[in-house]
Amino acid sequence: MWADRLIMLPVTIVAVWAILLTLVDLYIPDDRKGITASLSALGLIIALLANWFGGSQPQTAFFGMVVADGFASFLNTIFLLSGLFGILLAYNYLHRQNIARSEYYTFMLFSISGMMLMGMAADLIMVFIALELLSIPLYVMAGFHRDRLDSEEAALKYFLLGAFAGGFVVYGIALVYGASGSTRIATILSAVESGSASPILLTLGAALILVGLGFKVAAVPFHMWTPDVYQGAPSSVTAFMAVGAKAAGFAALLRVFLVAFPTLSAQLIPLLWSLAALTMTVGNVIAIAQSNIKRLLAYSSIAHAGYILMATVTLGQSRVMVDATGAALFYLFAYLLTNFGAWAIVVLLEQQEGKGLNLQDYAGLGKKQPALAAAMTVFMLSLTGVPPTLGFLGKFYLFRAVLEGGFVGLAVIGVLTSLISAYYYLRVVIIMYMQEGEPLVNRDALVRWTAGLTAIAVIALSLVATPLFQWATQATLFAAK
Secondary structure: OHHHHHHOHHHHHHHHHHHHHHHHHHHOOHHHOHHHHHHHHHHHHHHHHHHHOOOOOOEEEOOOOEEEOHHHHHHHHHHHHHHHHHHHHHHHHHHHOOOOOOHHHHHHHHHHHHHHHHHHEOEHHHHHHHHHHHHHHHHHHHOOOOOOHHHHHHHHHHHHHHHHHHHHHHHHHHHHHHHHOOOEHHHHHHHHHHOOOOHHHHHHHHHHHHHHHHHHHOOOOOOOHHHHHHHHOOHHHHHHHHHHHHHHHHHHHHHHHHHHOHHHHHHHHHHHHHHHHHHHHHHHHHHOOOOEHHHHHHHHHHHHHHHHHHHHHHOOOHHHHHHHHHHHHHHHHHHHHHHHHHHHHHHHHOOHHHOOOEHHHHOOHHHHOHHHHHHHHHHHHHHHOOOOOHHHHHHHHHHHHHHHOOOHHHHHHHHHHHHHHHHHHHHHHHHHHHOOOOOOOOOOHHHHHHHHHHHHHHHHHHHOOHHHHHHHHHHHHHHOO
16 A cells, blocks of 8 residues: 555645645735745656656556656646746736735645646546546636636636536446446557457447546637636636646547547547547637637647547557647647746736737837747747747647648648638737737736746757657657557
8 A cells, every 4th residue: 555655746736735835825814925935846846756766667656546647747747847937927916916825825725635646547447536536626616716707708718618528437437337337548458458448438438428527628629718707817817727627628538538448449449530620620710709808818828639539549549649739749849838938928028807808918028128029929939830939840740640640631731720820820929020019018027037038948948859759759658558
């Protein structure tokens, strides 16, 4: 049992730290609640170190319910970094918006522990538990600005649709259990390979699980909640949700589908192909019409879910599947840096009562704040997929894997939708540099440093990306076994 706890050490640190922080916060004076934020960041750093210095060999714990492998370790890095960036964006922002309450950080830690469990889940029951653990704190955080109607609306929509999607996951798990006699991913694979599992029930169960996880990653047609929730929730929450929740959804989706259901490729690949193509197209096309930066980034997030979904169409092709999963992990890391950087600029320009969120509020930023405008340009180019940025390399690796799998049509759709995305991403750049205006920019050193460092990282890591991509590919070798 102690060996199991050591395997689960990074998750345990985050969860226990959140519980202790709830108690310690009672003794922190109201005028020194910044200590709570600092302690939260300290806990995440300790968990990150425990994750990096953990064993390199795959290990299972708690009767095979969870697995600690390279795949989980890579994703844990993304989740923990998301938490650290989220704290940097939130600290002064919450004070400016008059919603500074210390429970914000404990909710975030609990959600991160659920995300980490999602990446380590080797059993469908654990997938559901992790899904609820990461989601319930996010429902509360989405409505954290309780004095604003749009924030309350965001929380209610997210909760109702999240509960609805959770029902699909449970029903899908029940069908898979009925088909294979187990909820363990490895046992499901063995049952499928031996021919003892019912293919009809298994396919129906996999499809229902895909619906539930499709909601979490904001894939079309399960995306309708995304623009309203992203717009209504506090921007620091939206930034954290856009990266962490999406990466957690893909953590479960990749492990469950690429490990448990490779023999269902004939039935699932057309569905996954259509889902990826539809998500890329709808997200990018509707983003063109947006005038609010938060809604624009929401539809951008939907489109990027479509790009990552392309990795799943290699289901059943073992060699290509490893490269595709590595490309998906690399893309998630690139999206982490790019997305948090872009949301940092949004946080800097957002004023009270939701002002400063219109695209026209960015007019003149190139003259008034050239460094911030340059950083935003880097993020927009990376989201478009223009070199030399991590976003370009992420798309390159994904398209290459899809082409190796023989899905030329899907790769063509990916390229064409990337060209469409250039219109609305570059529109932000044009407004910043080519239109006159007096943008109001908050003085927030933490967020400015976050924007600057992520912009530098997006460029610098693209020039030396080979070690990062090798790490991602080696991580997926363990997950694919």
